[in-house]
Amino acid sequence: MLLLLAAVAVFIYLFYETVKAEVVETRIESDRIKGELKIVQISDLHGRTRFWTGTIGEIVDSLKPDIVCVTGDLFNRLDQLPEVMKELAHLDCEYLFFVPGNHEREERKRFRRRKFTEEQYVAVLRDIGVRNMRVLANEGELIRIKQSDIFVYGFDNSLYGSEKYAPHLDDIDETFRLMLAHSPSIVRWLDKRSIGFELLLAGHTHGGQIRFLGKALGRYARYHTGMKKLGPGRYFYVNRGLGTIHLPFRIGCRPEVALIRVVGSR
DSSP: OHHHHHHHHHHHHHHHHHHOOEEEEEEEEETTOSSEEEEEEEOOOTTOOEETTEEHHHHHHHTOOSEEEEOSOOOSSGGGHHHHHHHHTTOOOSEEEEOOOGGGSEEEETTEEEEOOHHHHHHHHHHHTSTTOEEOSSEEEEEEETTEEEEEEEOOOSSTTOOOOOOOOSSGGGSEEEEEOSSTTHHHHHHHTTOOOSEEEEOSSGGGSBEETTEEOGGGTTSOOEEEEEETTEEEEEOOOSSOSSSSOOBSOOOEEEEEEEEEOO
């Protein structure tokens, strides 16, 4: 009986840690923003759209964001994509941006992994780019919100080495530069090329998915989670993500929806 109770307790704990999505709010300042800009980032859904606290659409819409950024890995299996896109289509935000992750290039069924051809990858991005989702794969867009100019640029590092930076715009150094990528390794790529930004958003690591005493295990342990200030006016956020991969549960690393308030310091 004690073993059964212990097993039930462990199951409840793992279930709670895996489906109790939490909103993590951070505030930063920028002299390139007037007033306040609310940015919501979601990442690494891996087919999961429903949580204890509501659906992704309900959680994000309740935050009333100015910009929503989705930083890759929408599914584990390709047949999950229609349901994920159906949920994301409900998001009530004019500016909804997506950058691809490694799982836009492959699918996993149990322990089998199938890589997509380049043509299949392009077709996946085309399916994601329907409705109100804007796919940024090594491209950018200049938008204006509340009298502030924001340059949003998304990198395609779904395959390492495919990243390119070609903004095709003049005078973007005077705007608030919001950079998006799936893998946080992009920060070294940017630094090596002296590419400036005010805020960089990434995912991919799941925060380790399993954390003990606040620390991740495994190959992603070197990456931080949440916001990190890199220097004056430069910030780097790594999102813990929402879904799971390999193991179907989380420990000490709950699913995350990031709310970043950028407050003007002019």
